[in-house]
Amino acid sequence: MHQIQHYLEDTYCFSALSDVIASGADEWGQWIVLRENIFHPQGGGQPADRGWVNGIPVSVRKLGSGQVALYPAAPFSAPAQEKVTSALSADDRIRHAALHTAGHLLNWEMRRYGWMAVRGHHFPGESRVEFSASGSQAVQPEQLPTEEIEEVIRTRLRNGGRVDTWYEGTTRMSQIEGAEPMPCAGTHTDNLNKISTFSIKAIKFKKGTLRISYDAGHIALENEPV
Structure with missing residues (x-):
């Protein structure tokens, strides 16, 4: 059935x-x-x-x-x-959604520096996105402006923006307002302004792969079971 x-x-x-x-x-x-x-x-x-x-x-x-x-x-x-x-558990669900959506936003921001996401891991306490250089113009890992990247993402979160999902045939798509759509079967916040915190914990580069570890939180929900 x-x-x-x-x-x-x-x-x-x-x-x-x-x-x-x-x-x-x-x-x-x-x-x-x-x-x-x-x-x-x-x-x-x-x-x-x-x-x-x-x-x-x-x-x-x-x-x-x-x-x-x-x-x-x-x-x-x-x-x-x-x-x-x-x-x-509402607490777990919204934490996972905030981490997943923040990972998509980090992917979008890193494109400005010539890096494309190839893999994401959105578990609490160990969230990270792995990137590969999209060309020879990619900013070298040691030259990436970590604080600037964080602040741009935090500003996006404060300003808000819709996060939509829909189907194209059997493929589920997700799109952050102002970014391009991408296939995704995960949960997301419905607006960026529901993500309360974002921080980059570490940036590592090994064997051509850039790994950015991060953390994110969701605003508290009132009158919801946990």
């Missing part, structure tokens, strides 16, 4: 009522699939969401079918003909 992926449509959807449309077991344990899925599975450089179904903690994985499955930490039996309640 078709699974609705709410996490791709609304970053700020933190809970849902849903039917269980499939269940089974594999090497990771018992799993269930909900029709109304709010959970982001690990992938694309972003960690999986953390959450609960009917109050039971679950881990999140994507099945070979493409459906997102939830693995309850305790034996789970869905009540017959009743919907179950799913909820995720």
